[in-house]
Amino acid sequence: MTADYLRTALTFRLAVADDAAEIARIHVKAWQAAYRSIFPAVYLDSLSVPRRQVLWAQLIARGMPRVMLAQRDEVMLGWIAWGASRDYDSGKTDAEIEAIYIDPPHWREGAGRMLIDEAINAAASEGYRQMTLWALEENVRGLRFYKALGFALDGVFRTERVGGCEVCETRLRIAI
Template sequence: MITLHKPARHHEDSLIDPPTQCHVRTACIDDVPDVASIHVRSWRAAYVSILPAEYLNGLSVARRTEVWTRVVKQGKPNLILAVKGSSALGFAAWGASRDADATQSVAEVEACYVDPDHWRTGAGRALFQVLKRAAEEQRFQRVTVWVLEENYPARRFYEAHGFRHEDRKRQLTIGGQSVEEHRYVCDIG
């Protein structure tokens, strides 16, 4: 059984994922600058050919810091962080699904980003292993995630980790550009 606790300091209450040798733990307020930086860096790298350059260049670590500070203080959604030594590698935010058609047994990955310098190192896999186990412990039976249609690397990642494409799509406007997201689902319970 896996239970995530808020750490008193960075190195307490961590979980080790043996295949990657990185720790995944609940993020604390001291982690917010790393989470904000990873969020901006990963968007700029992952969405470079999907979203307008002006929008990506305008992303602000300071604004992301405000958002993630609120998340940590509220405790919702759950925020976990993958670290190796003193380096933050990536994070995931998740909780009960916000989708109108979801039942109480469905969780949602609201955000999952790994710093571009650490792509393909196993940090994303470690985050998903811990996230799925924690969601199952909280009695969720499925996990969903929305992915930009043109984000093929992310779509392949989710498929490789047990997610399957559902016949659900939605239109969003990001940076003044219309984009389509696809919903993926993974049965866990």
Template sequence: MVDDAYLAAMSVEQYAEQWRHGIARPGSTVLLGLRDGGLHGWAAFGACRDPDVAADVGELWALYVAPEHWSSGAGRALWTQARAQLAAHYRSVRLWVLAGNARALRFYTAVGFVVEMDSVQSFELGGQTLQEIRCVMGLRA
């Protein structure tokens, strides 16, 4: 969904700097999905970054699984661990997903997220305009 030219132009140094910045955020957590000595996926989460949101709302910033491990349970396992850690600190969780990412939207709704259809927002990435939509889930009664 993101332009191939933009992704190809990213340097390892730029990507590593983004990771260093994200991991250094206070309260951030990154989980790695490891199996048979290989990295199959990862999840990153912490406090919600939306403006004017209560302190008891968390956010799943990203959940990625390598395509060769889709439908293997890796994503669900990462989400299960992330949810348990988020529930220890927050009453609900949000995430933003690219509006055209039907596979991700199916996954998130299958694990209990609700799509907020009126939350679509646009952003620019590498000269391309993309849209994302917010999904929400309660973590505690």
């Protein structure tokens, strides 16, 4: 499929409360598929769609971060959450992609790239000039994807404790 076809075949819209269940389902399924080699199976298998649904319903109601969906024929392929950067060293013109997840059966179809394009364009229209995101250092596929889109490592790292594991995240940045 060409990028032009994909762009016309996909629609993008902001999430509403009724989308929380499908956002949560994709969130859990994508974590289980993408991070199987990073986190213990017992942790990944314990991820709860109902708990994530409550979280996403609250975030959507609050309006921050903004959550944008990619759909084809009313089927949600994935979503992106973005807003003002939460980092201690950020400026007023720094935006952040807080999360992006694509339903695993739809990986490598272009929805992720187009969601990032949509978020960058929306952020630029609001006056942001930089977009950052955090990625697990062990997420080689994700890092390769972000770098192919023009994001670059900016030398900032952080350690998080997730699922009983200590993981290192690296920040990537792009001028918009």
